Amino acid sequence: MCERYKGQKIKIRRLSLRDYDKMVEIWRSSGLPFKPKGRESKASMKKQIEATPDLLLGAEENDELIGVIIASTEGRKGWLNRIAVVPEKRGKGIAKALTVKAEQALRKRGIKIIGLLVHKSNTPSINLAKSLGYTPNPEILYLTKRESDDA
Ligand SMILES: CC(C)(COP(=O)(O)OP(=O)(O)OC[C@H]1O[C@@H](n2cnc3c(N)ncnc32)[C@H](O)[C@@H]1OP(=O)(O)O)[C@@H](O)C(=O)NCCC(=O)NCCS
Numbered sequence: 001m002c003e004r005y006k007g008q009k010i011k012i013r014r015l016s017l018r019d020y021d022k023m024v025e026i027w028r029s030s031g032l033p034f035k036p037k038g039r040e041s042k043a044s045m046k047k048q049i050e051a052t053p054d055l056l057l058g059a060e061e062n063d064e065l066i067g068v069i070i071a072s073t074e075g076r077k078g079w080l081n082r083i084a085v086v087p088e089k090r091g092k093g094i095a096k097a098l099t100v101k102a103e104q105a106l107r108k109r110g111i112k113i114i115g116l117l118v119h120k121s122n123t124p125s126i127n128l129a130k131s132l133g134y135t136p137n138p139e140i141l142y143l144t145k146r147e148s149d150d151a
Helices: 017-029 042-051 094-108 123-131
Strands: 002-005 008-014 056-061 064-073 078-085
Touching: 008 094, 017 042, 017 064, 017 078, 042 056, 056 094, 064 094, 078 094, 094 123
Parallel strands: none
Antiparallel strands: 002 008, 008 056, 056 064, 064 078
């Protein structure tokens, strides 16, 4: 389905494994850290696409992928991950459109709380989240335990 975001004709669609190389290119050109040997390896993306095809979305303009978002859920909460838009297409509402579609897909799964982790210095992402009604909780510390740095 095509919709217009700030005058552009954009299609939001599900991602497939055929999009993998382009997805990686978008993350790279966005300077977004990702885990090519871990959660964002081709094998891992294949598993995620098969398990939750509704939660991995891309924005396409003229048949070219220009933005991606990977939502996820373990059943309790929903998460928005790795959202990125190619630098030359930013500021046109594409990230907002991707986020709204991902939220809709999570809600269809019965998810009532959606969160995202953002680096404190990432003002565009923080503003994006705030513009869509997300509120920060400065009291929460993010703690992780990792099998390896690649995970
Ligand atoms: C964050 C990112 C995805 C935003 O993409 P985008 O398509 O330009 O965002 P949108 O045009 O949909 O903007 C939505 C809102 O985000 C905020 N925003 C976007 N870019 C901004 C910027 N450069 N500075 C401040 N706020 C910004 C605004 O509040 C905007 O709402 P408004 O247009 O109503 O003012 C994009 O900057 C990006 O790919 N960054 C690199 C990857 C990254 O850091 N991803 C997030 C990981 S958590």
